[in-house]
Amino acid sequence: MSAKSPIKAIALSSAALAMGTACSAMASNGFSDDVVRIGVLTDMSGIYTDLSGEAAVEAVRMAVEDFGGEVGGVPIEVTYGDHRNRADTGASRAREWYDSEGVDMINDLSNSGVALAVAAVADERQRHAIVNSSSNIGLTNEYCSPYVTHYTYDAHSLAHGTGKSIVEDGGDTWFFLTVDFAFGVGLEEQVSEVVREAGGEVLGAARHPLNTTDFSSYALQAQASGAEIIGIASTGADAINAINALSEFGVSPDQRPAALLLWYDDIESLGLETAQGLLLTNAFYWDANEETREFSERFYERTGRMPNMAQAGNYSSTMHYLNAIEAAGSDDPDAVSKQMRELEINDFFAKGGHIRPNGRMVHDQYLWEVKAPDESEYDYDYLRLVTTIPGEEAFQPLEDSTCHLLDNDE
Structure with a gap:
């Protein structure tokens, strides 16, 4: 090559x-x-x-x-x-x-x-x-x-799962709470691309350091943006703290948080009362079959x-x-x-x-919705399947990859 x-x-x-x-x-x-x-x-x-x-x-x-x-x-x-x-x-x-x-x-x-x-x-x-x-x-x-x-x-599968689904459901304007390192910035960029391709608009972003505990100022920035969707481009404790802050400080009735990478563990930490209704893309759920x-x-x-x-x-x-x-x-x-x-x-x-x-590795991804407390029938019964996203649709098309291994020049 x-x-x-x-x-x-x-x-x-x-x-x-x-x-x-x-x-x-x-x-x-x-x-x-x-x-x-x-x-x-x-x-x-x-x-x-x-x-x-x-x-x-x-x-x-x-x-x-x-x-x-x-x-x-x-x-x-x-x-x-x-x-x-x-x-x-x-x-x-x-x-x-x-x-x-x-x-x-x-x-x-x-x-x-x-x-x-x-x-x-x-x-x-x-x-x-x-x-x-x-x-x-x-x-x-x-x-x-x-x-x-x-x-x-990867970020592409998350963006084309959660992000694309929300835009198709009418969530046209976005503001991001983004953890400021490779993961968060990459996820924000991927979802922003999906939003714009679908005709939506990104109104801005507030980037925070890894392991932030006080999200009050970031939550207020998101609220003030007027965006319909507040995309949480972080995970783990950062995502939990961000969701809790949005719940505590409140968002307008026209705004909805969207967790771009929410783990099963995060739902357990948040509790169904706080997490109910959130959409998330995951490759696996313990109770699927x-x-x-x-x-x-x-x-x-x-x-x-x-x-x-x-x-x-x-x-x-x-x-x-x-x-x-x-x-x-x-x-x-x-x-x-x-x-x-x-x-x-x-x-x-x-x-x-x-x-x-x-x-x-190409495989199916799944869009899930977090159940309300009264919908959970037994321990760890947290998610409802919304749709299956075929692997070839979930991940970046191979022809769009910039990987040097795909160069056929000898």
């Missing part, structure tokens, strides 16, 4: 070291170090702990156990670490794991800034990274790599909570990675990448799922 990945230009260590790592000796049985190591790099102590954290680690452990604990006759090991929501910390841990600890694949990667930084390291080191807890579509565009997979959701319930009940027994979409994605993507290793008969990164893109994904998480050449 004549085009080169932008990742190469921002790699954080010398190319010589990267090649030395990638070309480490392969055991005679096709497995480096006679073990397959999976690292879960997540938020163990910060704002996204409840959305990923220890529960993400448990999801990966469950997948390894269900797979049988070994692949190709070698054991599978799971390790984990805390990226502390810092891109430099995440990149440093990824380099350490790939170079010194023999980690073959890193999973979860909550926080888009961290995910993009680790994607750069994964491409440089020619080792795998699977992103389940971040939304930035740069992972399958300018930062794409043969070794990076964006699995569960018998298969999702079977997995979720086992997950609950181990963690004391129902899984969210990223935790379910961590399990599914780990199984897919291990199936690819088994099919390749080796943990060689290039051989595994080939198999990951050839094997279809059919499990409780996705039916007919497949990974495109740019690393985007």
Whole structure:
């Protein structure tokens, strides 16, 4: 290919070291170090702990156990670490794991800034990274790599789920409360594009730091904008605090909050009284069918909570990675990448799922509405299905991707 990945230009260590790592000796049985190591790099102590954290680690452990604990006759090991929501910390841990600890694949990667930084390291080191807890579509565009997979959701699927549905229902003017880093800004940009394409108008945005506790001034700005829809381009504790502030300070009868990335865990924290009526796009709901319930009940027994979409994605993507290793008969990164893109994904998480050449896993998304308290019939009965969004409609069209892997020039 004549085009080169932008990742190469921002790699954080010398190319010589990267090649030395990638070309480490392969055991005679096709497995480096006679073990397959999976690292879960997540938020163990910060704002996204409840959305990923220890529960993400448990999801990966469950997948390894269900797979049988070994692949190709070698054991599978799971390790984990805390990226502390810092891109430099995440990149440093990824380099350490790939170079010194023999980690073959890193999973979860909550926080888009961290995910993009680790994607750069994964491409440089020619080792795998699977992103389940971040939304930035740069992972399958300018930062794409043969070794990076964006699995569960992204900003495009959220924008064309929640955002498009609200505009079609008459929500024409928007104002955003946006967390000021890669995730929030990217989500705001994606939804703004959808709104404008549908003939709507974006009246403005108020951007706040990560982990903001006082949203009073931001809520008042949103109220003063006069926008029909107040788009909350944040998640976790930030989204919860923003929704609570809008409820406390009040919005006019003509205004409606719209959570652009609301997790199952967030609904539980808010309570149905506050969250009722909110629309959200999610890739997974524990009570969707018998298969999702079977997995979720086992997950609950181990963690004391129902899984969210990223935790379910961590399990599914780990199984897919291990199936690819088994099919390749080796943990060689290039051989595994080939198999990951050839094997279809059919499990409780996705039916007919497949990974495109740019690393985007395509599968159906779902638009849900939060139930009112009197509609909830049993514990954790929070969501009602509004519509299913086919994967090819939910995610960015492949022809629109700027991924260098799609360049056919030789």
